[in-house]
Amino acid sequence: MNLLDSSLSIANPDNSQLNNLQKIALAFVGLGILGLIISWVNVGVGTPLIMFLISLSGITIGSILFTYSSYSGKIPGIKNNGVFFKDISFRGVFAWILGIVLTGFYICLYWFPNLIQGLITIHNPLSELIRGKAADQWFVYGTFYTVAVLLMGTKFIFKYRHNRYQIIRTISVMFFQLIFAYLIPAFLSLMNKPDEYFSYFWPLDSKALRPEWIDNNSALGTFGYVVIAVGLLMPFVVTPIMTYLYGKRWYCSWVCGCGGLAETAGDPFRQLSDKSLTAWKIERWMIHLVLVAVVLLTALLWFNHISENTILGDFTSTFKEWYGFGIAMAFSGVIGVGFYPIMGSRVWCRFGCPMAAILGLQQKFFSRFRITTNGSQCISCGNCSTYCEMGIDVRSYAQKGQDIVRASCVGCGVCAAVCPRGVLRLENGSGDVSTRTEELRAIHISLDEVKILS
Secondary structure (H helix, E strand, O other), X not given: OOHHXXXXXXXXXXXXXXXXXXHHHHHHHHHHHHHHHHHHOOOOOOOHHHHHHHHHHHHHHHHHXXXXXXXXXXXXXXXXXXXXXXXXXXXXXXXXXXXXXXXXXXXXXXXXXXXXXXXXXXXXXXXXXXXXXXXXXXXHHHHXXXXXXXXXXXXXXXXXXXXXXXXXXXXXXXXXXXXXXXXXXHHHHHOOOOOOOOOOOOOOOOXXXXXXXXXXXXXXXXXHHHHHHHHHHHHHHHHHHHHHHXXXXXXXXXXXXXXXXXXXXXXXXXXXXXXXXXXXXXXXXXXXXXXXXXXXXXXXXHHHHHOOOOOOOOHHHHHHHHHHHHHHHHHHHHHHHHOHHHHOOOHHHHHOOHHHHHHHHHHHHXXXXXXXXXXXXXXXXXXXXXXXXXXXXXXXXXXXXXXXXXXXXXXXXXXXXXXXXXXEEEEOOOOOEEEOHHHOOOOOOOHHHOOOOO
């Protein structure tokens, strides 16, 4: 090995060749993606069960094999080697291609479902099995979403397997996505009940607490009254108490499906979040404007309902559609997920989620949760700021020895996990530590992991 080759290897430490198991894994993933493409263009939908099994099993087996091969046999510890050199994770050509594909899929999903009819068709066997009816675009989306959280959540657990806090919270978001956001709604649909998502509630679920939502559930008897009770208790009783005790992380990093996807499938892109002061200012304006819009929307619809539709008149339905189109669809879906490879994994959570806004205000002003810092130990490496998906310049707080109480912080704990000096830790006001950097194993570097200039 000459000096130039050695220098390039160290500059791009992820330049190694794929091993045989990884090649086999990618072949399985390729087979699964091929199955989806064939189905998307309506070829082979005459055998929906076979195409579905080929697609799901190929992607699942390939992802698990690749994850196992990437992390097994290696010393536990976060390895982000080469993240700024990879085309896919640093806004390269493949990142833009992926962003366009994701954005295009969301556009088809929301506004042109006929263009993905093949994908819908191959999901019919599963939908008939767990819902008792044919699939639609929302079932397809829920399936894709859940599979992504489960597979990428498995990868996340392997990557952070030395950190108990990261393992537990990842299992939590996987559980809530699979059970509360996928299987329970499917079971309710099978029982001819509305497919309520109990992991989402007002103000994130803007349709909750609207007059028609109350009326429709009231007509369902006991089940409907339970749904109404949960819908009222969660935002006005449970949320303030839980946020006071644990900060907004109890929801944003442990329960929410949006946060679950960002933490798992979005992990390779967390370093792309904009940490500039300008981005912070835009973030504060936008997220609180969305919260105001939801509150006004709900209030206006109630006043309009009480006045028997005399306030908004025929504009009522248009008003609802505007919010659903601009916020619930275009922002949270098309931009929120489609822009992962370009703007980072928490675009929606930072700039548009009304639930994050209200939780952030509660966290900032009366929560016991905080991230404490030990400034005397900080070496200004910048790892904490680099991998903060919420765009917080954590290092600036650590250098000053200030506790981090930013409203936007979701308490994911990655800043503490990547800190080499144990400067940061997540705490509640009582002094109980939720995650300690002391739990991290000491980093040992073996000779075969070091590339020496020769």
